[in-house]
Amino acid sequence: MKEIKKVVLAYSGGLDTSVIAKWLEDTYECEVVTFTADLGQGEEVEPARAKAEALGIKEIYIEDLREEFVRDFVFPMFRANTVYEGEYLLGTSIARPLISKRLIEIANETGADAISHGATGKGNDQVRFELGAYALKPGVQVIAPWREWDLNSREKLLAYCDEHDIQVEKKKGKSPYSMDANLLHISYEGGVLEDPWAEAEEEMWRWSVSPENAPDEALYLELTYKNGDIVAIDGQEMTPATVLTYLNKVGGENGVGRLDIVENRYVGMKSRGCYETPGGTIMLKAHRAIESITLDREVAHLKDELMPKYAKLIYNGYWWSPEREMLQKMIDESQECVNGVVRLKLYKGNVSVVGRQSDDSLFDENIATFEDDEGAYDQADAEGFIKLNALRLRIAANKGRNLG
Template identity: 50%
Template sequence: MEKQKKQYKKVVLAYSGGLDTSIIIPWLKENYGCEVVAAAGDVGQGTELDGLEAKALATGASKLYVMDLVDEFVEDYIIPTVQAGAKYEGTYLLGTSFARPPIAKKLVEIAKKEGADAICHGCTGKGNDQVRFELAIKAFAPDLGIIAPWREWDIKSREEEIDYAEAHHVPLKINRETNYSKDKNLWHLSHEGLDLEDPANEPDYAKPGFLELGVAPEQAPDTPAYITIHFEKGKPTALDGKAMKTSTLLKELNAVGGANGIGIIDIVENRLVGMKSRGVYETPGGTILYFAHEQLEMLCLDKETAHYKALVAQKFADIVYNGQWYTPLREALSAFVDKTQENVTGDVKLKLYKGNIIPAGTTSPYSLYSEDLATFGEDSVYDQADSAGFIHLFGLPITVQAKLKEKLAAEKE
């Protein structure tokens, strides 16, 4: 006997106006007979929010909330992740991953305000986002219902979604030929699907409408651009001597980085659900921020802290990717990272040229680099004769092992 579907009176839908969530509004009304309250999180996707309210209402929603999350997204999620140096599988800068927790947190607030008994998302059953949304919802409303249409309906592909939209007169901004799956926010833009599903295919970066945040490196200017970023305790606070809030600084870096072909990656990543997926990501400003922060840490962190922090960075990246932002472990790791950032203050000058970021000078009042110690010239600080005793003790286990091998070899003769 088929299990009876639980009914809900009012559902808050995580709404972007994209293909998935556009058709979910009529689907919810058809299948649950519920009121649908749409909620869109503004995490810096820009013009994608234009006309969203009219579209949501025309499609059947009772109202639309547009949640202004830009500064919260940058300050409370992006910057802590940059400070941690977290890169999933060493490459992916987590642009979609850390945008989901603040949106989900706000969805719960709206659901409580509206008296809704469920939250709905448009994440597929094959992807990571379903986990990110639902773990965040559980962190703030563990008993709230969750509806995931992709795990219920008979639609099997994006082509069938378009068929459904056309049959229900849902307006779309895409067509079947440009039907890439994209996710955009202030930090990045991802591209998946179509020809990208075969890793043997080289992405056509020159294709009109493909790259949106910048240009391919070969199309970038022949003259390099120089920028200087100032950090205070690991947080970027000024660009080229001009203080600005972090979200504004990131927008400026996106512009200059995109113009110089910075931050385009083509990767095959291991999804949480067990499969590999291929995607192209544009992260111009974020790529610059990571690079600049790493340059400054080279000066300001001691060897043991820097090496241990690299281990933390890998775990931190896994936590963010897996949707575990609101967990004790993430909070504990962030506390460690915060401690490491106390002296990460200074200026990083960079040269941007045709997709490359080239160090052009780093300074810090907390620099641990000593020219007196490191110089190849004459100095009065370091007695090179001291190194003999150090090497003797450091190599003592090797010496003991070698003598044992000699002894055992002699006994066999």
């Protein structure tokens, strides 16, 4: 291992990363640079500055990345209608490549030769952070303290703080869950959730009301799309981060976006987690609706076939891989005509599509109508179409090779 002179740490200001900052200085005898990202987690990030200063950190980066996060990561992912294992909207996964990107950029700016993170050796995040870092700077040194030290419990971390005079908040009534939040979602793991039979406590949820307690009157929304991205809500133009912020608000108020799943981690284990993704749930439903009238059938079906591969790449940490970038170019090409307006109804946890329109629509009322189509479609043509498609089935039957 080469000598480490300076390391950039992904720093939240919490217990783990405060200990890591001091541990890095003592273990590697190096200078530490802290980087704190505001991705819309709903908590102030500026207090991290004072905490870093109290640790003696000289170079402190605190950045508002909400617009970049939604514009360059969340929106491209939703153009693909991305869902992992049929349910998970990848709220944690999609934030990691942006953090890796900034860690490497700051390392380049400050002349650091290493980066560090607080992800544990059991989870997916260590993979996501490090695959991204190596893709962007192949020679960078990555330090993952949870894979090196023996401070493997909260009690040991607090003892380390006492020993080294690290000032951390020892919160009473601390949440029993391990949580991660950004503008796309908030996740919950641990505690009672480690039993996949145990129902999540109502008090756990932070962004949404229960569907039972949602308003008795439905809320209608109109989302305007341009090239596959939402650019306005109810006729009002909005930036990407503003769009997601608003949809989180109204979705949460109407009980939308709760999810309880057992997922397959890349490192090999199954993990039970609960997620609140109100805005993302709305976006997925609406995007599929606008594509339903603007995409060619075979293009839409091909996207659906490729989506699980695309989702797995993001979940496993391959955002910066050539295969993800290749898929993204194809997906973005498909979105050129995905323009128009989708009307939705939110009601007690449900998102219903109640209207869609587009100047680029492929829906032809003259052909689709059950009334007189005035010769737009010759129904007699269907006979030959059916017989040609039945030919192989009839040949097999004549040879006695009937199915079943």
